[in-house]
Amino acid sequence: MVLSDDYRYEACAPRTCSDVQFSNPFWISGQQPPYCGEPAFEISCEDNRPTLLISGKKFTAKNVFYSNNSLLLIDDIMYREPCGMPLSNWSLDGTPFDVSPQNQDLYIFYNCSTPSGLNHPPSHVVPILPSTHC
Helix, strand or coil, rough: CCCCCCHHHHHHEEEECCCCECCCCEEEEEEEEEHHHHHHHHHEEEEEEEEEECEEEEEEEEECCCCCEEEEEEEEEHCCCCCCCCCCCCCCCCCCCCCCHHHCCEEEECCCCCCCCCCCCCCCCEEEEECCCC
């Protein structure tokens, strides 16, 4: 059995924000030193809500799937406001992140029952019908 007295091992142990556990390459600012992860993977735990900044846009991290190197993000405005909608486009260019091939043609329709403008909607259309009225 090997015991480590290395303070870096303790400092970089997996941490939780909300109910999401983060480990390398992620690190939680204010709870861990920056050497515990990669700069682009810095998580801020704001009001017990894990947020990630990508290309200047804030996202809430809902889950991390370490088995396939993916994560589930929600645009911060959609998370904070019941009827919030993203107000701008953003890009993953220059970041270590990429959209998986399964999601590159994902269409999301907000507060509508039938997609308009598509003659043959793809099979992966995701209608989102909020429970609140905007």
